[in-house]
Amino acid sequence: MAGFWDITNAVSRTLEDAQSGVEEMLFEPVIRLGVTGLSRAGKTVFITSLVANLLDRGRMPQLRAAAEGRILTAFLQPQPNDAVARFAFEDHLAALTGPEPYWPEGTRSISQLRLSLRVRPSGMLSGLRGPRTIHLDIVDYPGEWLLDLPLLEQSYGNWAAETIALARTDSRIEHARPWLDVLDTADGAAVLDEREAQRQAEAFRGYLRTAREAGLSAVAPGRFLMPGDLEGSPALTFAPLPEPVKSRGNSLHATFARRFDAYKRIVVKPFYRDHFAKIDRQIVLVDALGAINAGPQAVEDLRQAMAAILMSFRPGRNSWLSSVLGRRVEKILFAATKADHLHHSQHAALAAITEELLDDARRRADFRGAKTEAMSIAALRATIEETVRHDGAALDCVRGRLLDGGREVAMYAGDLPKDPGALLVPARQGAAKWLDAEYGIMKFAPPRVALAPDEGPPHIRLDRATEFLIGDRLA
Structure with a gap:
């Protein structure tokens, strides 16, 4: 029916x-x-x-x-x-x-x-x-909701394996370590214990929150950080788990797989369709x-x-x-x-x-x-633009009112390279920091x-x- x-x-x-x-x-x-x-x-x-x-x-x-x-x-x-x-x-x-x-x-x-x-x-x-x-x-x-759309083409097993592998990369491991420590204690083949399910889900959510606060962008599922009226629901109480050797229908792994599918059905598909x-x-x-x-x-x-x-x-x-x-x-x-x-x-x-x-x-x-x-x-x-002298050189700056305190300041963010590859190549290669330059931005308040x-x-x-x-x- x-x-x-x-x-x-x-x-x-x-x-x-x-x-x-x-x-x-x-x-x-x-x-x-x-x-x-x-x-x-x-x-x-x-x-x-x-x-x-x-x-x-x-x-x-x-x-x-x-x-x-x-x-x-x-x-x-x-x-x-x-x-x-x-x-x-x-x-x-x-x-x-x-x-x-x-x-x-x-x-x-x-x-x-x-x-x-x-x-x-x-x-x-x-x-x-x-x-x-x-x-x-x-x-x-929210753009985070768009990051959920590729989930429609993924199984729980594929998504979990990719998410865990990403968390163990150099760019993520620092933010993911508290969650990975909790993940290492999980037994996906064990019979579902709702308190353990919540512990795993909350640790995973904490990893996503920390990654976003650090400036990283790939933080799916998006509703984990914007739960709305789904806060605490089973559809948002799951996390990636490795595939166990054997798994029963009432195991933690099997339950998380069902909740992953429920997330797609309840959250992702209606957003896409409507x-x-x-x-x-x-x-x-x-x-x-x-x-x-x-x-x-x-x-x-x-x-x-x-x-x-x-x-x-x-x-x-x-x-x-x-x-x-x-x-x-x-x-x-x-x-x-x-x-x-x-x-x-x-x-x-x-x-x-x-x-x-x-x-x-x-x-x-x-x-x-x-x-x-x-x-x-x-x-x-x-901001408005102005040129200031520094160590005998002219710097093209912007002037604005700081968000914290309201003081007016002039800022020089650093020269962006004319060749985008100067940034994109070291980023693709996994560089930890920029070698030849530093880039800074300030938080400005709206202008009066x-x-x-x-x-x-x-x-x-x-x-x-x-x-x-x-x-x-x-x-």
């Missing part, structure tokens, strides 16, 4: 999606923009600044429809999905632009916002067509500077994590059949955030490093028909700014990013 209902629900969803797709094509088009990135990449700030700058477009000259005056108005509407939390745009904007601005809380779960744009068409036939409304549905979700599979434009925010500051091992870990994430996308062009067969991601933008931590003379190097960091996955997406691009951005510019009536928050290349992501749909 369960299988019958699964089939019935799947057919119903397909028919609903097909009807929605036809309505969009004939009446008011919808652009579904996914915004993701790993922890501290700046998703919340990006969405807040994007929406504010589309509502008041004075700082968006590189968005062609805005520069040409074809966006007549923009306004927020109730989101179409009543089962998903609304992105708290007004609260986040108040946090960033108030008298004492502060960074809002980061993404902890999925949320959505609909921004509608009244657009006058372009081209030779523009005089024959009136303005139309285009809806931009922004879907915000949200991820419906996205047609995607921006992946990358804290490349944070990884470079943390060292070669963090850079290599970020490269591997992003490759795993990109395997989850279904790149290609959409057609009228997409609403039936499943949508494809038509454009993917890889955006290196916090460009305001560097002088503009280094932004090209940061973009090149990001592009090379994602080279394998990016070429795979290009081959399958999606358009991709890499650029460096700052969704909210927290007085916004003009027609201007959104200051940024770096947010307009270019928006033109790449949705500019063609505003023509």
Whole structure:
């Protein structure tokens, strides 16, 4: 009976999606923009600044429809999905632009916002067509959830073996040792003891938490660090175990294998089916500077994590059949955030490093028909540029207000190499630290700014990013 209902629900969803797709094509088009990135990449700030700058477009000259005056108005509407939390745009904007601005809380779960744009068409036939409304549905979700999607193709045994092997590598062993000590005491063939199951799961969760705090990126399963209402549930009470020689159906190993499958069924599949599979434009925010500051091992870990994430996308062009067969991601933008931590003379190097960091996955997406691009951005510019003299030399610096204490300082982060290989090669080779240079970043507070009536928050290349992501749909 369960299988019958699964089939019935799947057919119903397909028919609903097909009807929605036809309505969009004939009446008011919808652009579904996914915004993701790993922890501290700046998703919340990006969405807040994007929406504010589309509502008041004075700082968006590189968005062609805005520069040409074809966006007549923009306004927020109730989101179409009543089962998903609304992105708290007004609260986040108040946090960033108030008298004492502060960074809002980061993404902890999925949320959505609909921004509608009244657009006058372009081209030779523009005089024959009136303005139309285009809806931009922004879907915000943690990048850690994307790291779960490859689990759908893995068995518990394969996942456990790979996870344990990764934890024993040089870049992980320091963070994993407390968990591995607990793992070494486990008897996977023993009859399930729930207290032992919880001990193993908590030690594993502690390893993932420590790895993320150290700047590492590959921390799956993602819900172990963002459990929400699944806190303490059996679906989140498992950990990797080696395959025992013999295992009974009620053993610890067999129980963990069942809970791993339950995690995929309860957590991963609904996210893919209900949200991820419906996205047609995607921006992946990358804290490349944070990884470079943390060292070669963090850079290599970020490269591997992003490759795993990109395997989850279904790149290609959409057609009228997409609403039936499943949508494809038509454009993917890889955006290196916090460009305001560097002088503009280094932004090209940061973009090149990001592009090379994602080279394998990016070429795979290009081959399958999606358009991709890499650029460096700052969704909210927290610094200004200045040149200072140090030991007789001129240094291109940025000046901003420190997050801790509010004191204004000038920072020189170090020159990024023009050749990305100078960073990526030692990272791939397992270097413990950078040999010829040190890179540092400071944590800046949001700037105190007085916004003009027609201007959104200051940024770096947010307009270019928006033109790449949705500019063609505003023509």
